[in-house]
Amino acid sequence: MSDCALSFAAVSAAFAAPGGGRYTAVAGVDLDVAQGEFVCVVGPTGCGKSTLLNMAAGLLQPSAGQVRVFGQPLDGLNRHAGYMFQADSLMPWKSAIDNVMAGLIFRGTSPVEAREQARYWLQRVGLAQHADRYPHQLSGGMKKRVALAQMLILDPRIILMDEPFSALDIQTRQLMENELLDLWSADRKSVLFITHDLEEAIALSDRVVVLSAGPASHPIGEFAIGLPRPRDVAEIRLTPHFVELHGRIWGAMKEEVLKGYAQSQGMARASGGRHE
Known part of the structure; x- marks a missing residue:
């Protein structure tokens, strides 16, 4: 896309595994964020959402593929980006x-x-x-x-956010979400927002990208969010269009969430067994 603020082209990230070998967190990811677009990425726990964000920030170099910022290959830290962490x-x-x-x-x-x-x-x-x-x-x-x-x-021209409101109670979270939308609407910066909360993703974004369960996580669906702006994140959740979108997106990600949960339970049991 010629108007991209941020672009992932066939991007993969692999790490050394504790027991030897390599673990591929994300594989073959193609994802664009247009200038002024608010994109949310959702997926199961441990599917590589934060890995994508760290590559967008230049904190992590891809094992394969390329990240581009305003059309230029990203080399080192992304000086156009601001990063808001979960912690x-x-x-x-x-x-x-x-x-x-x-x-x-x-x-x-x-x-x-x-x-x-x-x-x-x-x-x-x-x-x-x-x-x-x-x-x-x-x-x-x-x-x-x-x-x-x-x-x-x-x-920053690009805002990267890694589940920034997940630790807040629901009322405070919705206040912060509205605050973010108010500030964003003033100059429409490009936003890549990571969340495990599908309702939050729909309420905030122009587009929701769903990732598969890991390893080798990759996008399995993209959904345009045609909800009118400005939005109140509490009120928008009650509209028929929101409910319809939630049903469609959850239908695409439910199986992946169950896979991710099963994998995490299996790893927990294996880890428990090693300590016995």
Whole structure:
């Protein structure tokens, strides 16, 4: 695609297995994310979703195939991308505002300008009154807002998100999902969002990509999400179109989820046996 922000072309990733040999996490993946498109990837636990994201970020080199960013082969870190991790990545010894401005300081922005921009972004995510609080003084949702501001202040053209809201309660998660959509709609950056929650994927995205169970995971289906925007993620779940989409996509991934579960149970039993 000529208008691709991010493109995987026949990409595979293999690793050394603990017992010897090689384990292929993903194999032959072809996936494009257009400029301004919000794409969610879903699949069974352990199917290589985070592996794809790490290759998109340039943190992991493909064993085969190629990742391209705005048409150019990715070599090293993806300087166009911002990455929001599943785990809390805030520095506990820094206040909220110092965490948000840290990336700009690293880039060489003056402390005065960086602090001014950080205050603006804390206001954008509704935390202007909590700028001087430390992470341990913030709720889970507040910490995610700080992490979101920390990423967006760097103005990435591509946003990579690895199950960023999975640890939150359902009410806080839906607030954060709406917050993300509001911020994204302002300039429509390209988003690759990893989640195990099919409802979250449908509520957020323009397109949902389903991965097979591993090993050698690969896309087995793509579904355009024609739900109108702007969206309220709680309300959109109640519409007939959402329910119909959920049924179709779950039909495509149910068997793979069961395969992934069976594999994880088998590995757990094998691991238990080795310790006996």
